[in-house]
Amino acid sequence: MDFNTTLLREKFIIRDVINAPSDSALIAMSNRMAVNLTDAKGITVETIIVRAQNMHLCIRMASHIVHAYEQNGSLLYHDHSYSWEKAWERLIGTHEQKHNPHKWIALYAQGKVVFESGIHHPFLDLIEKCDAANPENYDSAVRLAEDAFSQLGKTVTVDYESNIGLVVFVEKGQGRCGIILRNASDKNSTFNFRIEESKDQHISPVQCLNICAAFLEGIQLAFIIGMAN
Amino acid sequence: MRLTLISKSNTEYVTSISARRRLGKLNTEIRAFENSKSVHYRPQRPEFGDLVSHAEKLARDLFSQIPPENYDENEEYVE
Numbered sequence: 692m693d694f695n696t697t698l699l700r701e702k703f704i705i706r707d708v709i710n711a712p713s714d715s716a717l718i719a720m721s722n723r724m725a726v727n728l729t730d731a732k733g734i735t736v737e738t739i740i741v742r743a744q745n746m747h748l749c750i751r752m753a754s755h756i757v758h759a760y761e762q763n764g765s766l767l768y769h770d771h772s773y774s775w776e777k778a779w780e781r782l783i784g785t786h787e788q789k790h791n792p793h794k795w796i797a798l799y800a801q802g803k804v805v806f807e808s809g810i811h812h813p814f815l816d817l818i819e820k821c822d823a824a825n826p827e828n829y830d831s832a833v834r835l836a837e838d839a840f841s842q843l844g845k846t847v848t849v850d851y852e853s854n855i856g857l858v859v860f861v862e863k864g865q866g867r868c869g870i871i872l873r874n875a876s877d878k879n880s881t882f883n884f885r886i887e888e889s890k891d892q893h894i895s896p897v898q899c900l901n902i903c904a905a906f907l908e909g910i911q912l913a914f915i916i917g918m919a920n
Numbered sequence: 921m922r923l924t925l926i927s928k929s930n931t932e933y934v935t936s937i938s939a940r941r942r943l944g945k946l947n948t949e950i951r952a953f954e955n956s957k958s959v960h961y962r963p964q965r966p967e968f969g970d971l972v973s974h975a976e977k978l979a980r981d982l983f984s985q986i987p988p989e990n991y992d993e994n995e996e997y998v999e
Contacts, residue, residue, distance in 0.1 A: 784942060784945075785938075785942075786938045786939060786941070786942035789938065790934075790935045790938055790939075882961060882962065882963065882964070882965075882966060883961070883962045884959055884960060884961045884962070884965075885959070885960045885962075886957050886958065886959050886960075887957075887958045887960075889957075889958060892956070892957060894957075898953065898957075901949075901953075902949075902950060902953050905946045905949050905950050906946075906950065906966065908942075908946055909943055909946040909947065909950070909966075909968050909971075910966060910968070910971055912939040912940075912942055912943045912946070912968075913943060913968045913969075913971035913972045913975060914971065914975045915935065915936060915939050915975075916936055916939050916940055916943065916972050916975070917971065917972040917973065917974065917975020917976040917977075917978070917979065918975050918976075918978070918979045919932050919933070919935070919936035920936075920972070920975075920976050920979070
């Protein structure tokens, strides 16, 4: 299956223009990946949006979704409901389970939450609703969210900042992944890797995503270890 | 940790030990993948050991920037 996706690191700064002082902005942060699942002809069958507290959990869930889709087909239109809870429990490692009390994840399809665990900012749900109302134009979701607040009688401004954390392309027997790191001094550095298909070994998006998650988690852990040493 | 300023029951110590174990597993996962596939890195593969050293240096630099008047009087410092 050809596959491409991007992980965005997002920050929404929500300010109540009239009632709240200028320094009391709400901040919603998230990592976001849109997972487009396609059929043999390359036509998108379903799209699941993954949002999570950290990049590696976001990528692992995306990987799990692709894997489950390759194995069983559609995840959203099955007669039985898919066990997202079990999937989530499986992909959190022991370390994350014990030492990350703030982990959260939320999955969306057509603007609705299909699974959530942990506590995420409710503004993210609104953004996904707005995105579903105007698909293929994610940038306009922020303006739609402002309009939604306005209809409720609240005048807010939403500042949106985002940067790319990961890009993955898997097509024509080749996997290409680019990881963009932001270091402590706020400078970006990038590394890429390319995986080539051989006669007996196919490239799977699942493998590419899992390795990207391993690198990103490893880099974060290396920082924690080094700072504690 | 090296100077034993952090006790073994400290959360930071426990987290760091667990993080080491996890990092080892992740390294193994990546190596296994590299051994089974043709993988090309550009500019180069990040080495977790080097990243740990960089973080150590960063921590040293950060702590050396704290002026002595900001030290907590209840903490003990080893020269």
